[in-house]
Amino acid sequence: MFDDRTPIYQQIAARLKQDILDGTLAEGDQVMSTNQFATYYRINPATAAKGFHQLVDEGVLYKKRGLGMYVTDGARAKLLAERRERFFSDMVDPMAAEAGLIGVPLADVVAHLEGIEERRSRM
Amino acid sequence: MSGLGVETGALTKSYGDVTALDGVDLSLEPGKIYGLLGRNGSGKSTLMSILAAFQRPDSGTVRVGGHDPYENGDVTSQIALIRESGDIPQASVRRVLGYLATLRPAWDTDYAHHLAERFGLPMRRHAQRLSRGQKAALACVIGLATRCPLTMLDEVTLGLDAPARYLFQEELLADYVEHPRTIVISTHHIAEFGDLFEEVLILDRGRLIVHDTADGLRERGVSVTGPAETVDRFAVGLHVLGEQILGGTKRITLYSHPGQDLERQARVAGLELGSLPLQDLFVHLTTGKDAQ
Structure with missing residues (x-):
């Protein structure tokens, strides 16, 4: 556990x-x-x-x-704000660093994310 | 009653030319669950048998609840030391439990029978004819149902299979919350029992080398991985327990001090910081160059 x-x-x-x-x-x-x-x-x-x-x-x-x-x-809103504050430094920055290391252009990453958003909006 | 405290000062004990305890200073607060860890022959059983007044130390002081327990019935009646499948009278399980009910002031007969049933102990069978697992289960039943303010369990779970060990942990915690007391558990199942302990004691060759909170220890064991040169520079002045080299990469394990901000330092140096499971830390502390 x-x-x-x-x-x-x-x-x-x-x-x-x-x-x-x-x-x-x-x-x-x-x-x-x-x-x-x-x-x-x-x-x-x-x-x-x-x-x-x-x-x-x-x-x-x-x-x-x-x-x-x-x-x-108000606990949930508070926790959400905390998580959002850390989202870019905890999740996005390491992803960008990894992309840079293996030679994936950030433009490709952006395109991928837009693809996800488009599929979501069609659901 | 919420348990007895324990104090020892410079406790020593030798058997012939073998030093079992070598100046042990110990302080246990009442009402906590302690894990007593150590390799075979490290002095755990000797320490517990002295605390239980089964024997006397060669030198040093023992206080249980503020009193010397040796030949002091008022104190020893409040102490239970249960050893792995030992010390059990030669009679049926039912009679053994009945006998203990007359001997132990806080014994709970209903609870003992509830436990015996959960462990599937055959009440009519002679204790000597029980299987190894059943003997261990009987020891666990006795250890819990005595409800002694100082309860010490010396490797009682050794013969239990995994489901029975989980059952024992469940019952121990459930009863401890209802009837808080001082509990000392020695076990080699460190990974499994680690979460039960509030504090951990590690004996190594008769000396107490660690006394810390279980969570404190989880924070102190640290591994650092990265390019060998950078790791070597990082390690200067730190307490290194062990190292592994794989190509140009080096991984060292450290015993850090509370308040050392290793996480930030590692990040600055571009090194990967990990933590060490309790059992790994135990192995590092009791083997190799640090265990002299």
Whole structure:
């Protein structure tokens, strides 16, 4: 379930963010308790709690005393903005570098992307 | 009850001319799950048997919950050391479990029977006639159902097959969340059990060479790959654990210090930075030139 290279708490935080982004977890939804999460995925409960607390610190989740943790209103928009901000540096720049390395003109890349957009618009 | 803490100071133990423990200073906080790792003969079993007051160290101090456990019934009744298929009375499984119920103050009979059923243990069979896997399962049942504030499990999962090991992990975590306690697990199944540990201790030839959080260790083990010369320049002053060369490319593994910003430095130098699985880091730290 988890790779054994990256700190588990970071992987937990990333997984919950993904669930919020793709709508598996909606804003206002209660998330699994850290103990449920730990038992289900067979990981240390303190480590799981650290992952959840990171999201509380980032304002993605909030705690209701004695009840559990919930997805903050506006969390999805916030995560989308974060991802969009990183999109060009994380995805596009490395692709352009690879294209340069193997001699694919950026014009070809642009043409390819336009092809994708055209097919999408016909669907 | 949320577990007993453990403190040892300069603990040593020798058997003849073999040094089993060589000045171990240890501090375990109550209520955490610790992984005790080490190669065969590194001193894990000796350490646990001293913490459980099965034997005395040659020198040094042991405190469990603030007290010396040796010949101290109030303390030892709160400590359980379960060793791989050992120490089990000669009787049927049912009688073994019944006997432990009278011996252990926090024993939970219903829970013990629930576990025995999940592991598929034959209750009427004599403990000595159990298969290796069944003996290991019985040890796991005992280890969990004693619910001791300090529970130490020495290689109890060795004879379990993979489904039974998963079952054990599931049950251990489920019970730990309900009844937090200090749990020390020694195992050679590092990749499989690594996620269960909050902190990791590594013993090497009787010395404690690592005590860190499991996640901290995952961050400290790092690999750096790139042109040999650039990698060599990068490695100056760093703790190099091992290296591999393939043509003009070199890959080194490092034991980094928290706060060293290797990621940024590697990016600037145009090198590829990867991380190291816990088990690989363990292998590097306990073999080769670093393990002297």
